[in-house]
Amino acid sequence: MSLDPDDPRAPYQQVSSALRAQILTKKFQPGEQLPSGPELAKHYGVARMTVSKALKILQDEGLIVTRQGSGSFVRERTERPVGLRPHLEQAFTEQQVTIDFAGFSSETLHNAMQEPLDKVRSGRLTPESISVRLLLPDTSASMAVPVLVDELEDDPALRNRARDIALTNAGGILHSVEVLAELGLIQTASVQVKVHRASSLFKLYILNRTEAFFGFYPLREKSVPIDGESKTFYDVTGKDTTLFRHTAGPDDASMGSQYVQQAQMWFDSVWQTIAYERAK
Structure with a gap:
């Protein structure tokens, strides 16, 4: 083959x-x-x-x-969490694709979207519209993480590093989706980013309002050079997050359906109330 x-x-x-x-x-x-x-x-x-x-x-x-x-x-139990990528690609088989993300930087989402977006470019997937909403922490104020190990002191340089990571990945998602619309491969494209004054200690993905993936960020001690100075700090590690999948079924009273409904309700409520556009 x-x-x-x-x-x-x-x-x-x-x-x-x-x-x-x-x-x-x-x-x-x-x-x-x-x-x-x-x-x-x-x-x-x-x-x-x-x-x-x-x-x-x-x-x-x-x-x-x-x-x-x-x-x-x-793996012996493939029903355990298996990662976002295959489910994300399946979501792109629908005509209207919606992705809501709440978390630290959207780096995992950015990487996972590349394969289905490539398939849209090649005509293997043909959605009519793609709508992405990213709910990220506001890094302009003190945060629970990242924070220096020494006395848990806030460090603006660490927050600026987190901001740059988030902006890079959000910008990558925006560019990748907008290009599809410019090429006429999808009818409508929308990528919105809002921030809120809370540290993200978990991540949440909601795909097409029918699947929810939730996971806790493990905290790890890291040491990296920033502006020529080594910084030792606590930070979230998104790549080590185990995601748990919940799917809405035909029965609105099922556990999966209720979880997706509540996750979507939580996301929409934060998006519409305490979230705001990032200052330029």
Whole structure:
């Protein structure tokens, strides 16, 4: 099986997507060992390094575990949180795509959106509209995190660093979505950003008002050079967040439906009351 030469995605992304689909559809059963690296490289007609990068993606998503000297195995309980990416891509199969995010910087969302947006560019996904709302912390005032380890002291340089990370990723999402509208690939595009005076200690994604993903940010001690000075501080680590998925079903009284309803109600209430546009 060779890869699609017309697919604009990198080969390792195509391989990870193919393997992900086989895992989620149970063609590879929980606990089953995947073919070896050389076998996968031969099967897809790619280099061993390409396979390694593809497997790393699946490992980061929690779909597989890799055991030194033994190979890669489908995680025994694939019903556990498996990451945002495959569900986000599924959300783009709808005509009206809505994404609401509340969290620290939207970095994970920015990265996860690239694959479905690439598929929109190539015509593999054809939504009519994309609407994104980002609810982020206001970094212009003191925050619970990031904060210096020494006496939990506030440091404007740390907040400026957090601001730059958030602006970079929000700007990346805005540009990627607006380009699709400029090219005429979608009819309407909207990316809005608001901030609020609270530190984000959790992240929330709501996709198409029917799926909610919630996770707590673990706090870690970090040391990084800022303006030539090493800073040791506590910060959130979004890449270590385990997401729990809740889906609205046909029964409005089900636990999943109620969770999505309440999550959407919370997001809308904050967005409409205490959230405001970031000062330029």
